[in-house]
Every structure is written in C-alpha cells, then in structure tokens.
Amino acid sequence: MADDIRGQDASGPDIASTDTSVVHRKMDDMYRLQRHIYDLSRRYYLLGRDLLIEELDLQPDETACEIGCGTGRNLVLMARRYPLARLMGLDASTEMLRSATAKIARAGLADRIPLVHGFAERFDPASAFRLDQPLDRIVFSYSLSMIPPWRESIDHALRSLKPGGQVHIVDFGDQADLPRWFRRMLFWWLDLFGVHARPELIGYLRELKASGRAEVDIRPVHRGYAFRADLRTKS
Numbered sequence: 001m002a003d004d005i006r007g008q009d010a011s012g013p014d015i016a017s018t019d020t021s022v023v024h025r026k027m028d029d030m031y032r033l034q035r036h037i038y039d040l041s042r043r044y045y046l047l048g049r050d051l052l053i054e055e056l057d058l059q060p061d062e063t064a065c066e067i068g069c070g071t072g073r074n075l076v077l078m079a080r081r082y083p084l085a086r087l088m089g090l091d092a093s094t095e096m097l098r099s100a101t102a103k104i105a106r107a108g109l110a111d112r113i114p115l116v117h118g119f120a121e122r123f124d125p126a127s128a129f130r131l132d133q134p135l136d137r138i139v140f141s142y143s144l145s146m147i148p149p150w151r152e153s154i155d156h157a158l159r160s161l162k163p164g165g166q167v168h169i170v171d172f173g174d175q176a177d178l179p180r181w182f183r184r185m186l187f188w189w190l191d192l193f194g195v196h197a198r199p200e201l202i203g204y205l206r207e208l209k210a211s212g213r214a215e216v217d218i219r220p221v222h223r224g225y226a227f228r229a230d231l232r233t234k235s
C-alpha cells in the first residue's frame, strides 16, 4: 500500500531490513542532506539513464511509473520527451519525494506527475495513482541495487502490468570486464550509500525468461559498468 507523501514515523536503522518503517527511516537518513547534491553528484556515474528514457518510446496515454524515482530527475525528462504519456513516481523516502515535488513543480509539471510514498515490493498502483487499469510500463533506474527484496519487487512489478506491459531496468553491472582496482573502488564507494551491484539479479532475469514468465532482453552498458533489461509480459 502506498502511503501519503508525509509518510509515517519509523525506528531502528537496519540496512538489510525489509520492514517498511525501517526502510523509510533508513532512506530518509540517507537522503536528508544528500538530496540537495544528488543530481549533480550522480550525473557522472548513474550511466545509461538517458538512453533508457530515449528508448522507452512511450505512446500517447500510456501509463509509466518510476519506482524509486528519487529527485524526479528522470520523470521530468520523460515528461518532456513524451508529452502525451501519463507519468507517476513512487519512492520509499519522503525526503527524496520533497526534492521530486519541488523539481517537478519548477518544471511546471505538478499537474502531470503524481508522486506517492510507498515501497516497490508492495505498492498498489490502482489506489496509489487512482488508475482504473494496470500500468503499461514500470521503470527501475538504479533503485533495485538499493532494495533488499529486489526479487519480490520485480515480481510485484510484473503483476502490476497489463498483458504485454513492460518493466525497464538500468542498474550497476558486475564490472567483470573492468579493471579489478576499479571494481573494488566502486563497490566500496557504493557500499557507503547502501547500494549493491547484484549479479544474481541478471541470473534471476534469465530464470524469468527461461520459465516463460516474461520476454527478457538484457544488455551491458559501458562494458558491464551497468546493464539494461527490458521485460515484457505475455499479451
């Protein structure tokens, strides 16, 4: 269930917790200050986001939700690129949602992009965004690497789509083709922010493909620094 943007109180830091009140607190603690420099500092290392937006090819009236929308940076770019699509965003951090609300308002898009506080693994798009049909698209941009129940979140996203709907993912890759020192340094850096590259996620996507639950296309981005995955449910 998605919560009101003001959210609820939370207690007890625990990085791997799936208790939503703990996750809420953890994310707010992480982003309370960082959100002010987030877009500037991340633009050089969250690679592949712009290409994902470019390739979305959203059609008029298609609904697309970014899960873990952060500062709303991607949603604003998506709204400009696809002026007739219906966009919405969800995030576990009310602090991040404050930045997203302000950014979207500054872009003059407040009426077009509703935002809700909620959790990837359990939100209900129909009640959160007052939809009368399942979503057409769901985007995870560098959010699954922060979400311990990432499998549940992907499963939940697939269940939240119309037949033929799509999930689009961009996130950190395994860095296997990049120098070992670079990999070590990057993983150390990401760890400071509770972010974990998940090679097992690619394995899970391959399982989804093999089981026929979704068509799955996986591509490395910048020699495996990141990866892109596009999943399509059966029509």
Ligand SMILES: C[S@@+](CC[C@H](N)C(=O)[O-])C[C@H]1O[C@@H](n2cnc3c(N)ncnc32)[C@H](O)[C@@H]1O
Pocket: 023, 027, 042, 046, 049, 067, 068, 069, 070, 071, 073, 074, 090, 091, 092, 093, 096, 118, 119, 120, 121, 140, 141, 142, 143, 146, 147
């Ligand atoms: C690294 S940021 C990415 C933000 C944005 N998608 C981008 O590409 O710039 C990850 C975001 O995921 C959110 N997040 C973490 N756990 C979440 C969960 N369980 N459900 C929804 N959002 C979550 C965080 O609060 C944060 O805003």
